[in-house]
Amino acid sequence: MKIYVGNMSYDTSEDDLRKAFEAHGQVDSVKVITDRDTGRAKGFGFVEMSSDTEAKAAMEALNEKDFQGRSLKVNEARARNEGLRGGGGRGFGRSY
Numbered sequence: 001m002k003i004y005v006g007n008m009s010y011d012t013s014e015d016d017l018r019k020a021f022e023a024h025g026q027v028d029s030v031k032v033i034t035d036r037d038t039g040r041a042k043g044f045g046f047v048e049m050s051s052d053t054e055a056k057a058a059m060e061a062l063n064e065k066d067f068q069g070r071s072l073k074v075n076e077a078r079a080r081n082e083g084l085r086g087g088g089g090r091g092f093g094r095s096y
Helices: 014-022 052-062
Strands: 002-006 029-034 041-048 073-076
Touching: 002 052, 014 029, 014 041, 014 052, 052 073
Parallel strands: none
Antiparallel strands: 002 041, 002 073, 029 041
């Protein structure tokens, strides 16, 4: 299960995040999202856990809990295109 972790401190490292989630089960991967230009953390990231049971336990244990001075927002990650609204309709060119 892929888990979204938001409202993190900008100083949170991938190791910090891994340690927090490993207390609740096996962590497969951790990614703290950083700004492309500055390399600074953007305050959110993703954790993947292979066990849904462990992932749900981690989400319940860590959501809205203080972590490095911030109240984390932890929930199941949505698919990347979920929530995006497609365009459609007519183009702006002339119709003949």
